[in-house]
Structure formats: structure tokens, C-alpha cells
Amino acid sequence: MKTVINEQERRNFASEVESKLHDKLAKCYQCGKCSAGCPVNFEMDYTPNQIIKMTELGMADRVLNSKTIWLCVSCNTCSTRCPKGFEVAGIMDVLREVAAKRGIESKTEKEVQTFHEVFLDNVKSNGRIFELELVGKYKLKTKHLFRDMFLAPKMIEKGKLKMHSDKVSNINQIAKIFKDFE
Amino acid sequence: MKLAYYPGCSLKGTSFEYETSLLKILEALNIEVQEIPDWNCCGASAAHSLNHNLSVALPARNLAIAENNGFEEVLAPCAACSSRLKTAKHEMGSDDILKKRISDSLEMPYKNSLNISNMLEFLLNIAGKEKIKSLVKKPLSSLKVASYYGCLLVRPPKVMKFDDPDKPVSMDELVALTGAVPVDYSYKTECCGAINSLSKPDVVMALTGKILYDIKEHGADLVVVACPLCHSNLDVRQREIERKYAERIGLPVLFITELLGLAFGFSPEELAIGGHMVNADKILQKLSN
Amino acid sequence: MENNRVEEDDKNAQNDKGNLSGSGSAKEKEPRIIAFVCNWCTYNGADLAGTSRMKYAENVRVIKLPCTGRIDPLFVVEAFKKGAKGVLVSGCHPGDCHYTSGNYHSRRKYTAFRDLLSYFGVDTNRVEFSWISASEGNKWVSVINDFTNKIKSLPDSSDIFSKQ
Amino acid sequence: MARIGVFVCWCGSNIAGTVDVKRVAEEAAKIPGVVEAVDYKYMCSDPGQNTLRKMIKDKNLTGVVLAACSPHMHENTFRKAAVKEGLNPYFIEIANIREQVSWVHEDKEKATAKAIDLLKMMVEKVKRNKPIEDVRVPLTKKALVVGGGISGIQAALDIANGGVEVILVEKEPSIGGKMIQLDETFPTLDCSSCIMTPKMVEVYQHPNIKLYTYSELEDVSGYIGNFNVKIKKKARSIVEKDCTGCGDCWNACPMHKNVKSEFNVNLSERTAIYVPFPQAVPLIPVIDRSVCLHYKKGGKCQKCYDACGPKCIDFDLQDEIIEEKVGAIVAATGYDLMENSLYGEYGYGQFKDVISGLQFERLLSASGPTEGVVKRPSDGKTPETIVFIQCVGSRDPEKGVPYCSKVCCMYTAKHAKLFAHKVHGSQSYVFYIDIRATSKGYEEFVRSTMENDGAIYLRGRVSKIYEDNGKLIVKGADTLSGNQVEIAADMVVLATGVIPKKGSDKIAQMLGISYDKYGFYTESHPKLRPAESSTAGIYLAGMAQGPRDIPESVVSGSAAASKILGLFSKSEYEVEGTIASVNKTTCVGCFYCKRVCAYSAISKEEVKDRNGNVLKVVANVNSGLCAGCGACVNACFSKSIDLKGYLDEQIFAEIKSLAV
């Protein structure tokens, strides 16, 4: 793929990511150890080290629209083993956050993005997770009505899915946190 | 020492077995805990995926409440919760501005003074090996047990500061205390894909399947975990994985507290072992023989 | 004067020959192999086989030279004349020669060397060239064993000067 | 009659366990010429050696054979013992019945038979030994260093400080080599001229160093300890002793427009009479006769002469040949850079702002054409974005050379770093294939260029450079992310590959040393004798041997110096006596032997009658040069040359002793 590097855009993007990450992109050796151990690398379109390099080179579009940032399961295998102590898992968080803030919707990994959104909505309104509602809203939003559903009856039978929610009583404080930090 | 208890959402919902068994062994250990009043969700991975500051602020509320209630120590049995609490503490420790913003938002003073323990740390450091050993009434010597640590207990090490991130031993030590035989295998700290359990079930099944089949190959009778997310992938999804890969697994997955509970002589019912999706009768039978 | 002295000794040797039962090999069927090796690489390689206590066929008798570059085709002819059934020439690997290029000369001469030997009537199957470095004790062992086996497998010919 | 003593060593059970040592001794005693044969538990022990010495004395032995461990183990031990009893050390031979028998065989019968054979061979050999004397060569204790770069300067200073006279020959008007052209040097960023100039001055003032600049080696003959060298001192057109270095002459010279300065790598101009740079050593100008109007226009111009106060300009000076006798030589002729114009795709020579690394050094240098302000050659503007391209010419067997030039990864990192320090807000991009930064502090240096100075490294090569609107459009690849990238740069710096100095092959031929296919001098052994050439008495230093940086060049200069001081610490040069010798009566003068000798040890010698008429020309082995390989022996069809210690006669006797 061809990229024309625009120095100003490159710097803007790279420094936005660096400041949120509190880490330097240039630290990365590009040794690939992060990618070598990443459990979901097989599904990704760019390996974690490629994401780092492309961020450094200012390829914002490609990075923020990648599958990789949503497929990352935050297992921290990468950061733990990185010889330079680079925050690889952290950059995935930062890029998801930047993508979300820029209103970029993942074309291929929308479910992941939606799940996180629905989850936070659930926290916002209850202060805690009401699992039945979470699953229900998620399924509605993604239209994956039947996927996973066969598990539900048995889970209800086992007492795993509760029918009522346990709200935080000082729910205003939760709302304030969301307001202050969103 | 006043010990705060942060159950988190899972222990009150899908993983009620964990809380049930935990309360049993706390009783046996004679350790008193108090639930953090009006605690809220730690934000799990959704918060840090979408909003870094929120991912610190949500757990911080719980820490602040505990701190202002005079606690010094928090037990967060859920590995994910303990990871979020520890991360929040770590972040606020290195970012005074964020700490101040959060404290202002909560309208609560906050010193960032609490010590946070996950389940294994609690058992090894606070309860103590000696005490646990002394409580074992029914050694589980007939069982071969694989400890599955996953990600959140040990990674990232600079935040968790607990056990070796690639060769952990703490859970195996606890298993050994029960008299059971710890089983070594390759994927102890491989990720099961937890956070995308609902959104990318195929990926998660591939990851979890790899772990379960490896454990099976190494001859374990069961798996123990200390994380509700791991538990739900290994236990709840096990049938589905067997179907997908057309190969039986049949590995009961117990919380470490349940295993200890059995060794302490509690009945499977007292420990809510019947709440699991994979039937544990086989191992219970092996024990009663 | 000195030469005379030696000839005198030789005459004695001739006379005494029957008594030298030590070289019992004269009477046994085991073929005798003579190895011309360089002082720096192969000789040390053979020493290494020794210090490593590797075992190999007893048939070989080593003659040490400074370099394979010193080897004269006539040595080989002489060896066969004196009853050897096989001759091994071994030195440093190309490029590793202690004398910069001595083995290069012998390597370059290699083809000419073979031609010359067959001109003399030597069955060139019975002449082996190899490069064995000071660290290749195991290679020395396998070269000796393989070559010994090869010699044993060749049809026994009392006159190895005739080509097969 | 030969009187040979035989000792069969048990080596405890190491030998005696597998070999019937008693029988070996008994059989040995039967060999004609053997006066006594004994077995002994540990021959190398003091009592063992005493036994040996006692027998030499008591039985008046003419030779000794020990059947024991490998000669590489204890040959010297026994030789020393023999010498104490007045026996020539080469009359000791060893039959290796440990490494070649007892340790490798199990069948006692066969092992014993083999041990007897090996012993017999050695007895026959030792009978035919001739006394060999080690060779002694007289030494002229003076050294010649060719090349006045940092490596040659280091060698010269170390030798001179060791109290030995040195002649330093430099072909340029000043010493200093490439190092004096550099700005700051990795990895510590010391200013190159600050650390180099004092050394150059020290050379100039050293009482033990005779400096010939603007001079070249003309001819070398002789051998270790005794070289005769001819040095051509090119005519400077200046009477050196009178020149004050005032500069009036070059300021007067009208030729200041078209002549490119070599020192500034064509980035500035110089006059026809010039010193290459202000700190030149010696600070004496030279007239470039190829451009000077006086020579080109038949004496029309003499402005410099007129300007010169002491009137030391002499247009009629001629080249001079100086002859010197030295005992050792250091070849330190350094390197050149490849022609960048090979790369049409990079537009060197076509685009003014595509420059070489050495040119960038001059742009960075405070003494350079821009006084250290980075300006681009085309319009003098300060560049904001520079693209550096590594491995230009190196690691490119198609257009350049296959080897790695070793210094360019480091100097590119240095360039990017210094550029960042000099131009705030600037940006460097470095295209590389691998980064080779292996010495102490180097990796850290490169990392800090990336992490602290913001240089962006792209793993990939540049394919082509286009010019567009005053920008250089660099089309490259980042293989790590798998992207083709295009960068608009203000300037491009090529890290050009290193090649041996032009003419170094001629120097090698003159010195009789070998060089590889690229022209780098080859060391006697790449690991164990890295400072020596294949020819005794000639040593190597610096980039002339292959790519290396300043610290390594200094180390190699010092290594060559210490070898020479070691050589000169003895009164004579001694070599093992196992060397070739020619029978001059039978030699027919065909010189086949000369052709195969890798050490140039064979020369032609005229045999004259009493009246001085040449009777014939025969081969002569120079004992200082012969290494004793024996290659010449086989080359000789008239059997006129033989190798002491490995005489034909001896080897035939060894073979014969094995008769079956």
C-alpha cells in the first residue's frame, strides 16, 4: 500500500497517541515479540508491531480503521514480554479511544465496539452490570439474536442469570463521573 | 486490620458460586470482611477500551469509599476487578492531576493508600499457607488439578506485582496444600479471550479450546481458576467448544475457593459446585471413593 | 658419511626383518593405510579424536608433514610399493591453511595428482583426499572408518598398481 | 653408527592400559641403531626427563625417540631437556602412541602392533635427521609507516614513543586522512579535529618521526629486518624549510573559482597554491601544477611568488627520490568512498541536494564550507526534512560490493542526531536494511537518535528519488508495516560504501603482501594474527584491511606498533630452522619453486666465478621469509630443494619402515 507521508499530519497523530499513552513510539524495536505472542494475531489485519510503526508514520486512517484495535483482548501478553517495556496493550486502548472519539465505526468489528458501548451504558444507568439487560441490549443492537442464545436457558436454570438488577444507590455520583470524564 | 470486600458484578451474578464458596472459606479461616458500601462496577474492559480516564475513575470511586471508611486492605476476588482496581491505583500513583480530578469529581478526599489483593494474594499473604494447611480435613490426593491463571492475575507485572508472569506458581502451591496433585501444562497464562467473549465467540472458542485441550492432554481431572471471566469461558463455553471441534473435553472447572472448600470438608452443595455448566460429579465421586 | 651410516642400518634392518614380530601386521590380512596429514589441522583433529577417546579402525599409520603442500606424489607411490592398501591425504580446509595457501597448491594439484597416480598405475580408488580441521575429531574418525571399509570392500589385489 | 635411545611412556595407565609397553620397548631394542630402549611411567615428569638426560649422556646418544603423547603436548619439553645435554633439539622425535593409539583403540594386540610401527617410523626418521639451527636475521631498527590517517599516525606515534625511529609517508599534502574531515565522532561526539590535531602536531614534532608528506612509495625490496625502500617526494614547488605558513601566497592566487576543494568534497573551491585545510600538518602549501597558471601558461603568473615574503616558492623544484633502510613496515593506506553516481535512481550529481555522508560531515563541520550551519547546496536554505539512505553501494552485489561498510549505520545515526541538534523542529528519516551498531555504547547511541532525537527509521531501501518543486520526492518502503512510503525531503544524504584506497593494490604488490578481491589487505590470520600481513616484517592497520571505525583503526595501529616494538626488542630475528634450502649445484634455475611460494621467500641468486662472471642463476631461500610449508619441494623437478626436518629422505624412510 502506498502512503505519502505528510510531516505535519504525521506529527499530529503520533504525538496525540504518545501523549495519551505516556510512552514513546520510537522506543519500539520492531522486533515483533509482541505480535509473536499475541493470541489473536491470527485474526488481525495488522500485527501489533505494524500498528506501532504505522502510528509513528502517521497512518491514522489505516490504524483507526483496523480490525486489530478491536480484536485485541487486552491480555497484556505483548506489554509483559516486550523487551523495551513499550505499552503495546496500552496503544490499543488509546487507538480505540481515539477512533471512538473521532466517531469512526469499525466496519468489520462492530460487535466488539458495540459491546463495549452497551456495557458502559449499562454501567452508566445502573452503576453495576445487569447481565440480562446487557446481553439483551447487545443482541438487539447487533441483531445477533440467536447466537449464544442456546446458553441462556441453562444459565437461567443454574441461577447464573438474575432477573432483577442491583443498582448503585448513589446513582447520581455515577452519572457525575460519566459526565466529568466522558 | 479492617478488610474491605469488593465483590464486583460477576460474583453477584453469573459467578455466584465463587462468592458462595469464598464466604464459606472465609468462615473457616475466621476472617471477617465487609462489602464496600454502595460499590459500583469497575468498568471492566469496556471502560479502558473506550475511555482511559473513566477506566480509572470508576474503580477509584470504590477505593475512595473504602479508604474513607477506614479500610486499609481490599480483597477483590475477581481477577478482572482486582486488575482494574490495581491499575487505577497505579495510574493515580503516577498521575497526580488525574488523581486530583477524580477526587474532585467524587467530592471525596483520596490518598491512594489502599492495598489491593486478588484471591491468590489474599490466600497466600493474608490467610497464610500454614493456616490453610491446618484447615485441610479431607486431602484431595486422588485429584490431578490444572491451575489456569490467564492474564489478569499476573499481567502486566509492573502493575500486578504478583508471581512470575510467565511461570506462575501461586495457584499450584494452593492446590498442593489441598493435597491434590498440581498438573503442569503449556498454556497456564495464555489468554482465553475473555473480554470478547460475547462479541467474538469464534475467536474466544479457538483460544479457550487450545487451553482446555492442552490441559486434557496433560491428564488433569479438573481445572481451577480464580477469575469469573476465565471460568465462564472455560466452563460455560465448554460444551460449545466440544461441538465445534468435535472432541470431548469434560473438564470440570472449579474456583480455587471451591477446591479449598472441598479440602476443608464443606459439601459440594455448600460450595455451590452444582452451579457450574460442566458437571463435576465425576471428580466428586473420585473424592468420595 | 651420514648417508652411509643409514644404509648400513638398513642392511641390518633387512637381515633382522624376520625378527620384528612386532609388526605382526605383516602377516595379518588387515589392510595397511598410510595417512599423510598436515601438522596444523588434521594432525590436531586426530589428536582431538584421541583426547575425546573416540574409537576407530587400527589400520591407519600417520605420517606428519608441515602442510599438504609438502606431499609429493612419489610418497604415495612409495606407500603402495611398500604394501599399503590405501593412502589418505588430509589437511586444513580450503582457506584455513596455516601457510595461507599451501593447501590451495595441493588442491590445485589434486586433479593433476590423481592423473599422475593413475599414470603410475595406482588405482585411484585407493587414494582419498579430505579436509579435516583441528576441531573435527569426529570427522577424522568417520573418514578413517569409511576409508578403511572402502579399502576392505575393494577386491583384494596383491598388485594395486594395476588399474581395476 | 646411529646411537638411538628409545623411551616408551606408560602415561600411567593411559598408554600402558591399552599398549603392551614392555613389548614395545623390547621390539624397539631390536631395531638396528637403537642402543637402548626402556619403558617409563611418566616421561614428562622431572625424574622422567632426568632419565632421558642421563641416557643421552651415558650412552652418548645421537637421537632419541619417545613413544608417548602427541608431539604437540611435550615435544618442546623433551627438546629442552635434550639441549641441556648438548643434543640438537631436532634429534628428538615422538611417536604418538597415546592420542593415535591407546586412546583410540581397544584391542591390545592391534594397538601394540600399531605402537611398534609408529615407533619404528620415528626411529628411521630420527636416524636421518640433520642438525638444524634456528635462523637469525639481523634487524634494522627503524620502521616505515605508509599512510598518515589515524591508524598510521597511531602506529607511528606508538613506535616512536617506544624509542624507535619511524618514517611516515603520506601522499597528500597533509596528514590526517579521512578523520580530519569529520565533524563530531560517534559514539561520544568528540570533535574530530580537536582530538586529531594534537596528534598530528605530535607527529610533526616528534624527534623520532621523519615525516614525508606529498610523497609516495616508489619501490620496496628486501625482507624482514632489512627492507630497502625508495620514497618519491613530489615537488611541492615550495622550499619547505623557509615557509612560514603565512598564507600570503594562496591569498594572492587568482585561481580560486574553478578548482574544487578535495578536503571539502567539492562543496567549496580552493586556489592553485593551497593548504588543504587550515590545521594542515605541515602547514606548508603546495602548488597544484595541473591548474596553476604558471605551469599552464608558460610562466605568465607568479603572483604567489611575489606575495611570499621569504621567497620560498620555487617553480623549478623537481620530484626527489629518497632511499631508506627499514626493518619493518606498516601499511595503513586507508580507504575511499564508492562513486555515488553509480546510482542513477538516486540522482547524485544530478540533484544538487543529494549528497554523500562525507559531504554532510563537511556541512556539519565548523571549519567546513558553511561554517557548520546546515545549508543545502542548491539554494543555501536550511533543510527541514532530510532523508538518509544507508547501504548505498554496500551490501549490493549487483551495483556495488557485497560486504557491509560497517561505519555508515553509526555515522548516519550521528548525522541524524547532529542535524536534530542543529536545526530545531527538523525531521530525519533513515532508510536502513539492518542496523549494525555493535561496539561499546553504539546500540545505545543509535537508540538515542531514535528515541531522544526523533529520527524515524524505516526498514527498507529507497527505490528512486524524483525532484518536484524544489523538493526531493523519496520513494521508499517500510517493510515492517508493509507499506510503500513517499517522503518529500529537502535534502538526501547517501551513506556511501567504503572501498580500499585507490592504488592500494599497487602498494600491496610492492610490499609483496596479499589482498582480497576487493583490494583490502589480508591479514596473516583473520583471528589470531590480525596485525600481520602474510609477509614477515610487514604489518597492517586501519581501513586498509577492511571497514572499521576510528577506535578499531587506533587499536590496529597500536597493534602493528607493538608487533614491531616486540620484533625490535630482540637483537636478531629468530625463526625455526625447519625451512627450505636449495642445493645450488643441482638447481637448474627454472624457478618453479618461486612460483608456488606464498611467502615470496625464493629469490634469484647469481652464482659467480672468481672473476665475477655469472655462471648461472639459482634459487635462493630467504630464511627470514620462508615459513617452512614445503610447497616448493614438490615443485622442483630436479630435486634441488628440500625442507629441513621433513627431508624427502626421511619421509621415504618412514614409509619404508612400514613395509609389509
Ligand SMILES: Cc1cc2nc3c(=O)[nH]c(=O)nc-3n(C[C@H](O)[C@H](O)[C@H](O)COP(=O)(O)OP(=O)(O)OC[C@H]3O[C@@H](n4cnc5c(N)ncnc54)[C@H](O)[C@@H]3O)c2cc1C
Ligand atoms: C562520512 C563518514 C563519517 C565517519 N564518522 C566516523 C565517526 O564518527 N567515528 C568513527 O569512529 N569513525 C567514523 N568514520 C570512519 C573513519 O573515517 C575511519 O575509521 C578512519 O578514518 C580510518 O582511518 P585510516 O587511517 O585507516 O584511513 P584514512 O583516514 O583513509 O587514512 C589513510 C591515509 O593514508 C594515505 N594514503 C593512502 N594511500 C597512500 C599511499 N599509497 N602512500 C601514502 N599515503 C597513502 C591517505 O592519503 C590517508 O591520509 C566515518 C567515515 C565516514 C566516511
Ligand SMILES: Cc1cc2nc3c(=O)[nH]c(=O)nc-3n(C[C@H](O)[C@H](O)[C@H](O)COP(=O)(O)OP(=O)(O)OC[C@H]3O[C@@H](n4cnc5c(N)ncnc54)[C@H](O)[C@@H]3O)c2cc1C
Ligand atoms: C556462544 C559464543 C560463540 C562465539 N563465537 C565466536 C566466533 O565464532 N568467532 C569469534 O571471533 N568470537 C566468538 N565469540 C566471542 C569470543 O568468545 C570472545 O571474543 C573471546 O573469547 C574473548 O576472549 P577474552 O580473552 O577477552 O575473554 P575470555 O575468553 O572470557 O577469557 C578470560 C579469562 O580470564 C579468566 N579470568 C576471569 N577473571 C579472572 C580473575 N579475576 N583472575 C584470573 N583469571 C580470571 C577467565 O577464567 C578466562 O579464562 C563467541 C562467544 C560466544 C559466547
Ligand code: SF4
Ligand atoms: S515487543 Fe515491544 S519492542 Fe518488540 S515490536 Fe513489540 S512493542 Fe516493539
Ligand code: SF4
Ligand atoms: S493485549 Fe492485545 S495486542 Fe497485546 S497480546 Fe493481548 S490481544 Fe494481542
Ligand code: SF4
Ligand atoms: S610424556 Fe605424555 S604420555 Fe608420557 S606421561 Fe607425560 S603426558 Fe603422559
Ligand code: SF4
Ligand atoms: S607566502 Fe611563502 S611563507 Fe607564506 S605560506 Fe606561502 S610559501 Fe609559505
Ligand code: SF4
Ligand atoms: S603561479 Fe600558480 S599558484 Fe601562484 S598565484 Fe599564479 S596561479 Fe596561483
Ligand code: SF4
Ligand atoms: S554499516 Fe550499516 S549502512 Fe553501512 S553497509 Fe553496513 S549495514 Fe549498511
Ligand code: SF4
Ligand atoms: S624448482 Fe628446483 S631447480 Fe627450479 S629453481 Fe627451484 S630449486 Fe632450482
Ligand code: SF4
Ligand atoms: S618452504 Fe614454503 S615458504 Fe619456504 S620457500 Fe618453500 S614454498 Fe616458500
